Amino acid sequence: MTAADHRAATRTTLTDVATLAGVTPGTASKALNGRGKLRPETRQRVLDAARRLDFRPNQLAQSLISGRTWTVGLITTDGIGRFATPVLLGAEDALGTGEISVLLCDTRGDAIREQHYLRTLAARRIDGIIVTGRRTDPRPPLAGSTDVPTVYAFAPSTDPDGINVVSDDRQGTQLAIGHLTGLGRRNIAHVTGPAHHAAATDRAAHTTHWLAAAGLPLATGRVQHGEWSEAWGRQAVRGVLATAPDTDAIFCGNDQIARGVTDALRESGRRVPDDIAVVGYDNWDTMALASRPPLTSVDMNLTEIGRLAALKLLEAIDGRPDPGTHRTPCRLVVRDST
């Protein structure tokens, strides 16, 4: 006998409850679901019997009747890492602990796996899908998901009718530049990730915009693009100091770059923040706190993105979709690097 057989054999059924209460299974069902016309004492007898027998209604059967499974699929396209995790936690909060369950699907960037998961989710009659990933570049919509409400979180979809919830990089960049200019810095360089990543090019364009709005050029005359790594941050410092020796602040596209920048500045004899202030992006505590000094950084409030995505999904499941791109604001966490 397998464990499933054993549980099936020992599990209390609606018939057990009805027998103990001295009613038909139909009456017991009405009493437990609060439907139909029953005398209060009958309903109470059924509820007491259910409690005594520790009867737990079978959610599978309820879902067959209601057409809802109280289950959403969470598809992450490229790993369950630093970006997807807080999005997932925020979504879980908004869906209510255990009220709606999350089926996790990690496609690892593989289109075949994505198709496979979509078929599985359809067979399970999930109520909706949240799609996330670590790239902010718009992605094609899920193929064949048109009949299931879907929300794209952090990584938006190219579908003009899609529901997207993303970080407001424009406002996040404004916080960083406003902070640095507010501290009196005037020669601000920007060191960021690869030019083929939207997260890099978007923040670079916003940086140039907000500097121009403050009447300032980029200290080095151009954006320094490279890898999202500490090694690139260290390397970039040499170029920045050679091109613009009077640089008094470096705004970095992520915290790994900012940490590399900070290390290289210290090792070249520049004091952070006295000589050169440094601001990172992501507020990744492992990087920001271990840095010497700890990093001021833009926090994208990823948990809030997950929470809002879940709320937008619930609206869509409820027949009230709200298409478009919804942006959640960032906040600046100030530490000793500025």
Place this chain on the structure above:
Amino acid sequence: MTAADHRAATRTTLTDVATLAGVTPGTASKALNGRGKLRPETRQRVLDAARRLDFRPNQLAQSLISGRTWTVGLITTDGIGRFATPVLLGAEDALGTGEISVLLCDTRGDAIREQHYLRTLAARRIDGIIVTGRRTDPRPPLAGSTDVPTVYAFAPSTDPDGINVVSDDRQGTQLAIGHLTGLGRRNIAHVTGPAHHAAATDRAAHTTHWLAAAGLPLATGRVQHGEWSEAWGRQAVRGVLATAPDTDAIFCGNDQIARGVTDALRESGRRVPDDIAVVGYDNWDTMALASRPPLTSVDMNLTEIGRLAALKLLEAIDGRPDPGTHRTPCRLVVRDST
């Protein structure tokens, strides 16, 4: 009309398939499930109709009949972070992409949330549970989960009849010490995490054991316990060099400590690995690769822990539980710090 209503209204039913094939719903069901005696041409006609109508059998209904839901709960007790993620990926691989789905439950170390999730999982009639977390200290078994097959992965249970899959820290430590002594190092210090964490005390005991087996004492006469942080690694170096200036290797309890150790050694003028070799633990690429030089580190093969946990769970669901503590071997990843 909600999205769920819409989908219910437009979804192909078994009756639609039967009507198109010109058979009764009972015959259509037999044909699709491969049961009963049917003429081959009848079966083919039903299969053709199902294909033309894009009929997808309702897994909820199938689960009600079979008693299996092909769903397992994955409970992480303290976040979906660096440790739980690879365990989860390994479990997902072993469960077969989409064959068995994973319901994710993050209890955030909260007993109330854990109880809530257990009730939800019971109502959903899941087939089994995998429990994981980031602490290797044995934890009490899940309360009230006795009727559902459960496997503890990475974080074992105190239940003597529990099924645990954990990392073999004894063998992992042997790899590190054997590597260092093989390189001719004789004065080896050990810098690790807090004395109230099993991951720290276990590795410390194994380190002392393997050094003794090689006829060596700890270079500093005792284990240096502190935080799992770079700051502690940097701080510990001062104590190690003051107590035992001839130290020629430092084995660290995790990669963050090892990175701090490496930074402090470099800044105090010691060459790594020429003067002092450094080995970390976890093989966390963010830390190990950004370190200067990149770190040699013990990799716990967390994905393999998840994979084995899933296999042990499938055995238990199948009525063949294999209680006890199963250990998966570590491997040493050699880089420039040794």
